[in-house]
Amino acid sequence: MLLRRSILALGRRTAVKPIVPVAPRVFTTSAARRAGEQGDPKPGEPDKKMMAFEDIRTEEDLLPPGAEPGTVPTDLDQSTGLERFEILGKMQGIDVFDMKPLDASRKGTLEDPIIVNSAGDEQFAGCTGYPVDSHVVLWLNMRRDRPVERCAECGSVYRMEYIGPPDDPHAHHGHGEEHGEEHGDGAHSYEEPKTFADFVRPEYRGTPQPHYRQS
Amino acid sequence: MTNLVRSNFQAHPFHLVSPSPWPIFTCISLLALTTSGVLTMHGFSFAQDFLYMALLLVIFTMSFWFRDVISEATYLGNHTLAVQRGINMGIALFIISEALFFLAIFWTFFHSALSPAAEMGAQWPPKGIDSVNPFELPLLNTVILLSSGFTVTYAHHSLIQGNRSGALYGIVLTVMLALIFTGLQGLEYTVSSFTLSDSTYGSCFYFGTGFHGLNYVAPYIIICLFLKTKKIYNIES
Numbered sequence: 049m050l051l052r053r054s055i056l057a058l059g060r061r062t063a064v065k066p067i068v069p070v071a072p073r074v075f076t077t078s079a080a081r082r083a084g085e086q087g088d089p090k091p092g093e094p095d096k097k098m099m100a101f102e103d104i105r106t107e108e109d110l111l112p113p114g115a116e117p118g119t120v121p122t123d124l125d126q127s128t129g130l131e132r133f134e135i136l137g138k139m140q141g142i143d144v145f146d147m148k149p150l151d152a153s154r155k156g157t158l159e160d161p162i163i164v165n166s167a168g169d170e171q172f173a174g175c176t177g178y179p180v181d182s183h184v185v186l187w188l189n190m191r192r193d194r195p196v197e198r199c200a201e202c203g204s205v206y207r208m209e210y211i212g213p214p215d216d217p218h219a220h221h222g223h224g225e226e227h228g229e230e231h232g233d234g235a236h237s238y239e240e241p242k243t244f245a246d247f248v249r250p251e252y253r254g255t256p257q258p259h260y261r262q263s
Numbered sequence: 264m265t266n267l268v269r270s271n272f273q274a275h276p277f278h279l280v281s282p283s284p285w286p287i288f289t290c291i292s293l294l295a296l297t298t299s300g301v302l303t304m305h306g307f308s309f310a311q312d313f314l315y316m317a318l319l320l321v322i323f324t325m326s327f328w329f330r331d332v333i334s335e336a337t338y339l340g341n342h343t344l345a346v347q348r349g350i351n352m353g354i355a356l357f358i359i360s361e362a363l364f365f366l367a368i369f370w371t372f373f374h375s376a377l378s379p380a381a382e383m384g385a386q387w388p389p390k391g392i393d394s395v396n397p398f399e400l401p402l403l404n405t406v407i408l409l410s411s412g413f414t415v416t417y418a419h420h421s422l423i424q425g426n427r428s429g430a431l432y433g434i435v436l437t438v439m440l441a442l443i444f445t446g447l448q449g450l451e452y453t454v455s456s457f458t459l460s461d462s463t464y465g466s467c468f469y470f471g472t473g474f475h476g477l478n479y480v481a482p483y484i485i486i487c488l489f490l491k492t493k494k495i496y497n498i499e500s
Contacts, residue, residue: 102264106271110340120425129340133272144269145276145345167266167274213270 161207177202276345285328292320411440
């Protein structure tokens with residue numbers, strides 16, 4: 049089929065080839081014709097392959113335009129879903145998964161903790177101390193209802209910032225509500241075990257943090 | 264992008280696979296293949312019928328599993344760069360294990376050929392073996408093999424450059440050369456005077472060339488699968 053098509057195309061090309069030599073096209077007009085054929089956007093025009101990252105709302109916005117027939121498709125032409133989300137983010141210099149390590153340029157304190165962004169109700173963060181890698185990785189567990197955690201090895205303080213979707217005020221939150229306690233999603237009714245951050249004396253605590261649970 | 268919109272999409276780049284029947288199906292069919300293979304090699308009655316059925320079962324489960332992976336990659340977009348890195352690593356490890364497997368095959372050959380044991384007449388090829396002249400059919404097959412390496416590299420680089428017809432011609436030529444190579448290898452098997460059980464020479468010969476042939480047929484099947492995928496895409500031009 050491939051060979052036949054090529055032979056047909058060859059024949060067509062030969063058939064329509066003008067016998068009378070035409071005047072050679074000047075460079076500028078041929079460039080204009082090519083631009084028209086390819087459908088490339090002019091400067092300032094939006095590219096149909098390139099959806100601006102800010103305009104993405106749902107999965108629907110991550111459907112690809114598809115490649116032109118007869119070309120080799122690229123990832124930008126036909127990738128979908130999360131893969132496309134990542135590529136479109138990268139093209140605007142945005143790391144959509146936020147894969148960089150946490151800020152380790154300083155040691156977190158209770159007044160000025162290292163902020164850990166989290167889209168969920170619970171977040172683990174690995175502390176390696178300050179300077180970086182000065183102790184083995186210690187995993188700290190932060191929750192929405194107890195966002196501050198302090199490394200038992202180096203004393204660096206971390207605070208989880210919830211950046212997920214806002215809570216539905218009408219939704220039921222876990223089992224804690226039945227007992228009249230305040231809990232995040234999936235919370236339980238038993239008391240959380242205390243952590244190192246719970247035993248800091250009040251005089252060392254400085255200004256209390258907004259989500260910080262007073263013991 | 265607001266955090267609210269960001270929360271519409273998965274927060275991490277990793278692909279947490281959904282429950283799938285294919286791993287256990289593959290296990291069962293591979294067990295059937297090994298068992299019936301052993302029974303066949305020991306001459307059990309009707310074992311060969313079961314061998315073919317098990318082989319079909321393996322091919323079926325592979326096809327279904329690959330179909331799911333292709334759907335996840337192309338339609339669902341689950342293969343982010345982090346996932347692609349893992350897949351690259353998997354292919355690299357597969358190629359390394361293949362290379363070491365062939366190292367073992369060559370090792371058996373050199374072990375037997377470089378200092379032939381007294382039981383074989385202290386000579387290589389062993390006494391009574393009418394060996395294949397390497398400057399006849401094997402030389403032709405070597406030329407075809409290297410040519411197919413050239414055409415597939417041509418297809419690869421055409422693909423990188425966005426030259427679609429070059430990529431397709433390269434692949435079609437490679438498949439044709441693969442078919443010619445496999446045919447000539449089959450011809451060599453039929454005309455050779457020794458069998459798999461004729462001394463270590465026969466064992467080494469059929470072990471090496473047989474697995475090499477298998478490695479040559481597998482990419483051919485994969486290429487056929489790719490062409491089938493292209494059909495699923497409904498790309499007509």
